[in-house]
Amino acid sequence: MLHVLELKRDVRVLEHENKILKSEKIECDMRTLVLQKDLAKLKETLSMKEEAFVIDFAKLEKEFLKSKQKVESLLVENNKLVDKLKQIESDLAANKCWNRSSQALNWLNTHHSRGRKDLGFEKTHTVYAKYRKYVGLHENIVCFHCGKTGHYRYTCLSRNMSKKETWSM
Numbered sequence: 001m002l003h004v005l006e007l008k009r010d011v012r013v014l015e016h017e018n019k020i021l022k023s024e025k026i027e028c029d030m031r032t033l034v035l036q037k038d039l040a041k042l043k044e045t046l047s048m049k050e051e052a053f054v055i056d057f058a059k060l061e062k063e064f065l066k067s068k069q070k071v072e073s074l075l076v077e078n079n080k081l082v083d084k085l086k087q088i089e090s091d092l093a094a095n096k097c098w099n100r101s102s103q104a105l106n107w108l109n110t111h112h113s114r115g116r117k118d119l120g121f122e123k124t125h126t127v128y129a130k131y132r133k134y135v136g137l138h139e140n141i142v143c144f145h146c147g148k149t150g151h152y153r154y155t156c157l158s159r160n161m162s163k164k165e166t167w168s169m
């Protein structure tokens with residue numbers, strides 16, 4: 001009799017344990033479901049991100065190619081500009097020589113007859129060669145007093161003014 005009672009008690013304990021295990025199993029199943037849902041979501045977002053990444057990458061590649069082409073064309077332009085600059089520099093050097101020679105010519109023209117305006121002196125008119133390489137221009141005269149162009153030092157207005165001032169002092 002005592003044995004039967006013991007067995008019954010054991011059965012009750014086992015039943016109770018079984019209940020607990022069942023409820024735990026249900027909870028586990030629910031958790032698995034939630035986890036599966038989360039996994040599906042993650043997969044979706046990952047694939048979306050991957051697509052976006054692919055698109056972004058393609059865009060970036062395009063932009064890179066564009067900027068590369070731009071840089072290349074800029075380099076070509078730059079080379080052209082460098083060539084132009086060289087041309088200009090050589091032109092400038094030639095012009096400098098040209099200025100010096102025309103300045104010398106002008107100086108000679110205006111100075112060789114200085115002080116010979118008396119009776120009997122006929123000022124000779126300078127005849128320029130028609131096909132001369134260089135032509136003397138007014139703008140090429142440089143005043144050594146004020147640095148402006150168009151007149152010589154001895155006709156410089158500012159120089160004459162300052163001279164007068166110093167004389168009157």
Ligand SMILES: [Zn+2]
Nearest residue numbers: 143145146156
């Ligand atoms: Zn001057």
